[in-house]
Amino acid sequence: MTTLPAPTPTVATSPAHGPAGRAAGLGAVLAWEVRKLVAQLRVRVVLLAALVVPVPVALAISAQSQPPKDTLFGRYATTSGWSLALLILGFAGQWALPLLTSIVAGDVFSSEDQHGTWKTVLTRSTGRSTLFWAKVLAATGFAVVVLAVLGAATIASSVLLGGGAPLTGLSGQTIGDGQALVLVAAAWASTLPPLLAFTALAVLISVATRSSAAGIAAPAALGLVMQLVGALGSLQGLRTVLPTTPFEAWHGLLTAPRFTGPLVEGLVVSAVWAAAALAIAYVLVRRRDVTGG
Amino acid sequence: MRRILITLALCLAVVGAAGAVATAIGGGSTVTRARLERSLPAAFANRYLAQAELLGRRGLTAASLHPTAMCERGGPDVPDVGAGSDWVCLVGWSDPAVPMPPEGYGKFEVAVHANDCYTVSGPSKLVGFATIEDVRGRTVTNPVAEFDACFDPAGDDTPTGVTYPSVLQPLSTALTVGPDGRTSVQVSCGAGAGGCAGTLTVMDGTRALAEVPYRIEEQATPTLVVPARVPAGAKTVDLVFASTVGVAPPKPVTLPVQ
Numbered sequence: 001m002t003t004l005p006a007p008t009p010t011v012a013t014s015p016a017h018g019p020a021g022r023a024a025g026l027g028a029v030l031a032w033e034v035r036k037l038v039a040q041l042r043v044r045v046v047l048l049a050a051l052v053v054p055v056p057v058a059l060a061i062s063a064q065s066q067p068p069k070d071t072l073f074g075r076y077a078t079t080s081g082w083s084l085a086l087l088i089l090g091f092a093g094q095w096a097l098p099l100l101t102s103i104v105a106g107d108v109f110s111s112e113d114q115h116g117t118w119k120t121v122l123t124r125s126t127g128r129s130t131l132f133w134a135k136v137l138a139a140t141g142f143a144v145v146v147l148a149v150l151g152a153a154t155i156a157s158s159v160l161l162g163g164g165a166p167l168t169g170l171s172g173q174t175i176g177d178g179q180a181l182v183l184v185a186a187a188w189a190s191t192l193p194p195l196l197a198f199t200a201l202a203v204l205i206s207v208a209t210r211s212s213a214a215g216i217a218a219p220a221a222l223g224l225v226m227q228l229v230g231a232l233g234s235l236q237g238l239r240t241v242l243p244t245t246p247f248e249a250w251h252g253l254l255t256a257p258r259f260t261g262p263l264v265e266g267l268v269v270s271a272v273w274a275a276a277a278l279a280i281a282y283v284l285v286r287r288r289d290v291t292g293g
Numbered sequence: 294m295r296r297i298l299i300t301l302a303l304c305l306a307v308v309g310a311a312g313a314v315a316t317a318i319g320g321g322s323t324v325t326r327a328r329l330e331r332s333l334p335a336a337f338a339n340r341y342l343a344q345a346e347l348l349g350r351r352g353l354t355a356a357s358l359h360p361t362a363m364c365e366r367g368g369p370d371v372p373d374v375g376a377g378s379d380w381v382c383l384v385g386w387s388d389p390a391v392p393m394p395p396e397g398y399g400k401f402e403v404a405v406h407a408n409d410c411y412t413v414s415g416p417s418k419l420v421g422f423a424t425i426e427d428v429r430g431r432t433v434t435n436p437v438a439e440f441d442a443c444f445d446p447a448g449d450d451t452p453t454g455v456t457y458p459s460v461l462q463p464l465s466t467a468l469t470v471g472p473d474g475r476t477s478v479q480v481s482c483g484a485g486a487g488g489c490a491g492t493l494t495v496m497d498g499t500r501a502l503a504e505v506p507y508r509i510e511e512q513a514t515p516t517l518v519v520p521a522r523v524p525a526g527a528k529t530v531d532l533v534f535a536s537t538v539g540v541a542p543p544k545p546v547t548l549p550v551q
Binding site: 069072073075076079168170171172173174205208209210211214218222225230231232234236239245248251252254255256259261262 | 410
């Protein structure tokens, strides 16, 4: 591997090198990783899609003559924009969010394999731990940004383009617009812990398989399988420990009285999954032999 | 490729192992009768009040409705726990404009999902059809005909003690006479506490032909054999129910003889 393929944005040495030519610190390496991400067309397209796609989705669902009653909040999705935003949140948690975060997290390590650049980044600029955490932080940051963009775009387009009826909560109660905005935004925000768990899972798969295709597709596919398994009523114990279950923890915010047990449980489950996946990925990166590749 | 397959197999194995441990530790379903019996009346009251507002009715409150529910799953042999679409909730409430039937409740069909949310279909006789006409004459979705709700998976699970009786109804539309001259009538005992028991008297005019004591489990449709011959020439017979458990038709049921 002597030639460097063109697609890797070879951001020059200056931000990666610390003072006096020593290995760069975490901040510098993070800045370097972020610049590499921002330079990728794929990342820009995903962010743009997260911003724009909710508009046609909201329009398409509102225009249906029969509301999608078989899904939670589908019953009033055509008459209430708040319901529409929560219906889309339900679908997003099932597969869209794991897929969106994997597009970066599932590629951030394996792209170095694809381009054969491990030796370049490790021998010249920084240590493995610093590089590992910089990449994880960059992927985490992208997850936060994509959730914020998708959530804000969905809520805005649903409320502006959907029906004007008030939100019907999960205890049958009617929720006023002011409170509905807070609750719907909180519901979207509550999917961050499982989203970060999937980010860590994508990082692990990216590190372990050294394949971007697997890193991007596998977490989304795993998420779908977990959703199906979690929906089986007979596997209650398994459901509790799956990282897909916290994607539904926001239901408790919309009942009266509210319950937050699943949110706390989801936070713990997500943290365990993220910690375990990152720990394994870290060991794999530390022990990896890059001299051959 | 091998590396990819090994990694994915390991991921699945970890998920499976975690699940096996969690199941072994004891993860009983969070879907229970008591949680449903507490959650459903509250959601029902909110939806009923939403309907009242659409209809322009005033003076109803959640407290004045005072709904209570008895829920159960499947028949008497099915434990009342776990997700499924075979839950039934008997809900009684007080609304001066909508008197309850003699048994004191309406039967709601409930599909409970593994995520502790459920979908309720109400009895159209008591709550109206899927769409209603609101006070301004527009056709709108009936908030009570079908609604979704969720309960707290860690919510109070002590029994509520609410019970409602089963309803006994004859299913046969005619009294059939077998080749041996014997007759039988099929009845149904609906969902409720304790099933149905009592005595069925088959009357030919004013004369009692036979007395058939019955004891039926809830959610069963047995055939009661009448140990007497119906006189030739009788066009109809009356079935008179004297119920000790459950609710039976208060008036005699007249069936043609075939």
